Amino acid sequence: MRTTPNKTGKNVRPAKKYTQSRLAVGSSPSKFVKCPKCEMPYSPNSTRDIAAHKSFHDLVLKGRKWQKKWGVAVLPASNEITSSIHSSHITEGIFKVRPDNLQEVNAMMEIMTMVNNELHAPQDENTFWMEEDITGAAFVYVKGDRAVGAVTMEGLDDTRGRWMIYRSQKIVPKVLPKFELGISRIWVCRTQRGKNIATKLLEAARANTIKDRVVSKQFVAWSQPTDAGGKLASKYNSVKHKSGELLLPCYI
Template sequence: MSAPPLESAVNHTRLLNDKRIMSSQDSSCSRAEDIDARTRKRPRNLKQTHFFTSVRKTICSECQMSYVQHLRSDRELHEKYHRRAIEGVELGPTNTLTWNAIEQHQLKSGLDGKIVEVNVESSKEISVAEELLDIVNQVLSAPKDNRGWSSDPNRGKVFLFVIRNKAVGICSTERITEGKWMVYDTGELVPKQKLPLIIGISRIYVSHKYRRMGIGLRLLFAVQKHSIYGLRLTRYQIGWSQPSEFGGKLALSFNGVKHKSGKMLIPIYEER
């Protein structure tokens, strides 16, 4: 039984409308895809950029600091460090009276100086000593030293040589019990020999400007007299941790001995 004419016409009209809507949607989707395809950016080939520089650092032959010469900040930093390494470390204008001068000296050059013992209860004095020791380690290309003295004077002491309110020399020590003889020329240790020692010279240094004035020996004499209360050490109760070229010559003149083989020996110990 066929549908009435009116109902057939309505169904036909609905069918045409549905087709137009679907066609319109398909067309819209197609246009959107086309637009998206045209506007979508193609991925670029990414390349990693490498920066090559020709920056070369200069190493100062005197203070051993490395810096970039054409950078103003580096130059200024080096100049400040260099002055301290060559001329000494300022004690500070308001702290000169707090330092405990244990000896007064007049050098052959006519300069007056004094030896002070760093007071471990003074953070300022410890700070100055540590700053100078950091410079010493830099100049000597040495590892960080033992600073047990900063917490307990029974573990060691620090003596400074002061000229015009500047620490121009330093000697830091530590308490030890034994060491060995070392052949000065070769650096070889004498086997099967233990040497009884009491004090070890951890670091000793004199600023370049004040060398060859006898300051190093004066610091060593102070170590002999002031390391242990009421006891003056002999030279052969004192050993050296790692003498540099300057320290080696000083050690040789201070407590070097001549072996029967003709070789010169100096007492050394292993720093803790």
């Protein structure tokens, strides 16, 4: 498969695009169905569609296949992860993706493409964590042979911080709080949600994005959180204003 260089000069394989084909038999148009679990529309009459749906279905529900040799094992700030993190046969743990490992990068890019599609987010924000002159990192939560969760973090300058009112999702005007790290994307596959994986990823990320530093929760911000992301943010590091409103740390 053709590869394209990113800003660091590395050849990153374009992530798979899960799109349905258009198969017509005679003059009859193809009938499309929408999977009730992964929500992908596809044609049950198309071999290519069926294969694409199976791949996408597994990715959304079960996570991305992840090889044991990929990534560097890390501990979250609160040491909540299983003690098997120290074992050479880790069955569950958090791993930092190495920007100089093409296989890890391509696997992470495939996850991010799917996440952005789910969030209707731009696809041009996937590679900052690979850049040498930018503070950033990508982490995955691995169970068995699959990455079932992922988070990407980026360093923030003093101009990007904002407060968002949780109830109305409106930005507080003329206030520029200072945050150090931004949560660009965070995702957990559908069969693993509700198991505290997102929180464990955040704990690991703030302890391992900046070398030899654990960034306090109060200096971590969210990028345009969705409803689900807003709920997580409200529990993780929101601040209650004297007005009674709950404020979420965000950035633009």
